[in-house]
Amino acid sequence: MDFLAALARSVGADRVQTGDAIPARHHTDWSGAPPVAPLALVRPRSTEEVSAVLRLCGEYRVSVVPQGGLTGLAGAAVPSADAIALSLDRMNAxxxxxxxxxxxxxxxxxxxxxxxxxxxxxxxxxxxxxxxxxxxxxxxxxxxxxxxxxxxxxxxxxxxxxxxxxxxxxxxxxxxxxxxxxxxxxxxxxxxxxxxxxxxxxxxxxxxxxxxAPRARATALVALTDFDAALALLGRLQARFPRAVAAFELMWRDFVETSLKWQGLREPFEAVHPLAALIDVVGDDEASLRTALEETLGEAMEAGQAGDAAIAQSQAQVQAFWKIREATAELPVHMHPPINFDVSLPMAEIGRFADACRSAFDARWPGHHSLFFGHVGDSNLHISTDGRSIGGQEAQIEALVYERVAAFGGSVSAEHGIGLHRKPYLSASRTPAELAAMRAIKHALDPLHLLNPGKVFDL
CATH class of the missing domain: 3.30.465.10 (Uridine Diphospho-n-acetylenolpyruvylglucosamine Reductase; domain 3)
Incomplete structure (x- = not known):
């Protein structure tokens, strides 16, 4: 093919792989989208080589799908058979x-x-x-x-x-x-x-x-009675530790229970609680920071905002607390497949939104396996459902969740992007005028529509 020969001449044959020489990992990303072998995989080593590749693609009207670490969950890095995959993995300095x-x-x-x-x-x-x-x-x-x-x-x-x-x-x-x-x-x-x-x-x-870098960090796991208590606790912490609350990770009981089971971990508290918050605060002195956190959590318990709390006494305990939250790495292993949602809502509405989704899931798919967790302090909620537990009805559960996102005035993507997976639901979070402005920018900067075509929105 003339294009591939020209590409090899332009940037060097060692930068271009085709056919079976393309590693399978470049056929898709972590989104679970069906793998597709690109026309070629190009791995430039400099900005100048990237520029030469794009000029050549414009000349031959060949599409380009940029690829990073391929850890995306929305399908933005999934190639197409008539496009080159442009990997930046050699430009890693x-x-x-x-x-x-x-x-x-x-x-x-x-x-x-x-x-x-x-x-x-x-x-x-x-x-x-x-x-x-x-x-x-x-x-x-x-x-x-x-x-x-x-x-x-x-x-x-x-x-x-x-x-x-x-x-x-x-x-x-x-x-x-x-x-x-x-x-x-x-x-x-x-x-x-x-x-x-x-x-x-x-x-x-x-x-x-x-x-x-902070000189000291204190980590706590806190049991909570409901979502409103979580917001009250977050406000209390931010008032006591201005700009020093480094993490406030909220986990509903379904997430905690599943994480403990998957990883063979022990219950962190004597009693079972509806929610748990994993908290990091930072400061200048470890002893005084831990004392201040202990006092703040004690006040929260007296005010009924927390049911129980444990402050990590060692780095090993810090890691044990965070291991509960990082069970998300186990999703592809234990869910078949995981159907992941990454949404954001007005903070005051997150608890009611989660309850509304859970009720709708229960009514339609009794016995479903769904996990609710999120950063919450930045309005971000994640939901992961085992596709097998809902009979593989991915389109149906997506429509259900995103309808409720629109009703609650939220966003269909908080941090994972739109890619392929959320493209059908972008209008739930963007008005026609906003979409028109986005298309106008696309037309201006990529008039031939060669860069990652088909992603985010249709032209």
Whole structure:
């Protein structure tokens, strides 16, 4: 094929794989979407090579599906048979860490864990953390505006980003690697590409914000009577520890019970409680921080906001508490398949929304296996249902959940993006005028519609 020969000549044959030489992992992502072998897998080593690839794809009218660590859950990185898959895994350098300015400059293929380790080596921390940290890549984190466990304290990837380098569909490069927090010079172009899931351009490099690493951290597991008590406890903690509540992970009883069973763990409390919150607070001194947390939780128990509480006394106990929450890694093993929802609601409505979904599930699929959990402090709720427990009726349960998301004024995607899976339901969270504006931006930046076609919305 002329295109493949031209591609090999342009960037080098060692950058291009075809047919059986393409590793199967590049046929799909963690979303469970059916695997598709792309026309070719291209693995450039520089921004210049990315630019050359996109120019050539424009010349031959070949679509491009950007791929990061392939840990996405919405299908945004799933290729098509007539498109190339563009993997940034060879562009994985941590280029520099500026400890004085608290920034790090990285290539898009660097893993999240590599960025975290580079920051830690300078006594700093990066504000985003999630379970796939060892596999997910910064380019993918940016393209999906990833969130995770640190959003409550630092915000999502959008808030961590000072500058980007992006290659447009025609191969031109936007050199927006400016490390300033204040830069009011017209449109903030980098924001177009954060959360765009590779439909507007290919992110190749980024300047990210870092923060001082905390000297001390205290972790607690707290039993709660209901969702309103959880919100009251969160408010109490944020008042006592301003900007220092690093995590507030809420787990409904179904999640806790299942996590303990899957991992062979013991019940954390003597009695069974409807909800449990996993809490991290940070500060300067471990002893005083733990004392302050103990006092705050004692006050919450006296006020009826908490039924029981345990503060970790060792790093091993911290890990044991977090192991309960991180059972999400077991979903693909124990659910056949897991049907995952990543929604956000006005915080005051999350408890009622969860109850409404559970009641609807009970009525339609008695005996279903569904888990409710989330970050909550940032309005994010996750639901995972075992597809086998509802007879494989994935479309039906999605329609049920997203109808209720719309009714509660929420978002069908809090942090995983739209991709393929949530595209049919985007209108539940976006008005026709908003969708028209999104399409206009797409037409302007990718007039041939070659970048990740078919993802997010139809043109």
């Amino acid at each position: 941590i280029e520099s860490v500026d400890a004085t300015a608290s920034t790090v400059t990285v290539q898009a293929g660097a893993t999240l864990s590599a960025v975290q380790e580079a920051a830690a080596a300078q006594g700093l921390q990066f504000g985003v953390d999630l379970g796939a940290r060892g596999s997910c890549q910064i380019g993918g984190n940016l393209s999906t505006n990833a969130g995770g466990n640190g959003v409550l304290q630092f915000g999502m990837m959008r808030e961590q980003t000072l500058g980007l380098e992006v290659v447009l569909a025609d191969g031109s490069v936007l050199p927006m690697l400016r490390p300033m927090l204040k830069n009011n010079t017209g449109y903030d172009l980098k924001q177009f590409f954060i959360g765009a899931e590779g439909t507007l351009g290919v992110i190749t490099r980024a300047v990210l914000r870092l923060y001082p």
